[in-house]
Amino acid sequence: MSVKQISVFVENKRGALAKVLEDLAGKGVGLRAMTIADTGDFGILRIIVDDNDAVEEALKASETVYSVTDVIACQAADVPGGFAKVLEILMDAGIDIEYTYAFVIRTGEEACAIIRVGDATAGEKALRESGVPLITQEEVMKI
Secondary structure, eight states: OOEEEEEEEEESSTTHHHHHHHHHHHTTOOEEEEEEEEOSSEEEEEEEESOHHHHHHHHHHTTOOEEEEEEEEEEEESSTTHHHHHHHHHHHTTOOEEEEEEEEEETTTEEEEEEEESOHHHHHHHHHHTTOOBOOHHHHHHO
């Protein structure tokens, strides 16, 4: 049930991020979630999109380095502490969290948490058993 996340290595220079996003827009790709981490000479752009195939096609055409990884997407209440409860479930199950980011689906109702863990199957199981709704790739693409 995991969601595909695309990590793009972006040179840390003026216009590089805009160029990647323009390439994706040129293929009609809609971003669903995005985060970027600066590591000095380059950044790692992590995106969830509505068309993974189009992203891979665009990135290959521009010879951009990228990778595809599985992440967990789940709902969290859009209230103070809502996301903390999700993370506590994983922590209590002994699941290591590598990184995470989130976005609001409907303000005041729910948020979508994107979580990269060491063991996605165990993470999904822990969340599901605790009643946390998981979000499928198809559902993310429709957000």
